[in-house]
Amino acid sequence: MSNEFKYFTYEEFNCQETGNNAMSIAFIHRLDELREKCGFPFTITSGYRDRTHSVEAKKKKVGQHVLGIAADIAVADGNQKYVIIKNAMEMGFGGIGVANTFIHVDDRKSVPVVWSY
Numbered sequence: 337m338s339n340e341f342k343y344f345t346y347e348e349f350n351c352q353e354t355g356n357n358a359m360s361i362a363f364i365h366r367l368d369e370l371r372e373k374c375g376f377p378f379t380i381t382s383g384y385r386d387r388t389h390s391v392e393a394k395k396k397k398v399g400q401h402v403l404g405i406a407a408d409i410a411v412a413d414g415n416q417k418y419v420i421i422k423n424a425m426e427m428g429f430g431g432i433g434v435a436n437t438f439i440h441v442d443d444r445k446s447v448p449v450v451w452s453y
């Protein structure tokens with residue numbers, strides 16, 4: 337699978353604390369499709385995270401960012417949240433987290449969930 341994307345560079349998903357990157361290429365292709373459907377620019381505020389990342393180190397279970405199948409997308413307003421959530425659900429993203437300033441999407445294999453922060 338190509339690591340050329342329409343809307344993203346692979347480096348945008350580097351761990352912000354270590355610079356490492358083990359993001360799933362397939363997942364970024366799905367984000368490309370989500371971005372296309374949404375029709376507005378995405379700023380990725382968090383992509384891949386090493387297990388040692390300060391957020392992940394506190395968790396008992398390995399998080400979706402550590403698995404390379406999660407991203408946080410900055411949002412400017414409630415309409416952007418709505419559009420991302422609608423399209424992410426239609427595309428079958430199994431994890432959707434709704435924060436004030438971003439939407440988390442992931443491709444978890446377990447039962448689908450939505451949460452707020």
Ligand SMILES: [Zn+2]
Pocket residue numbers: 382401406407408433440441
């Ligand atoms: Zn996240």
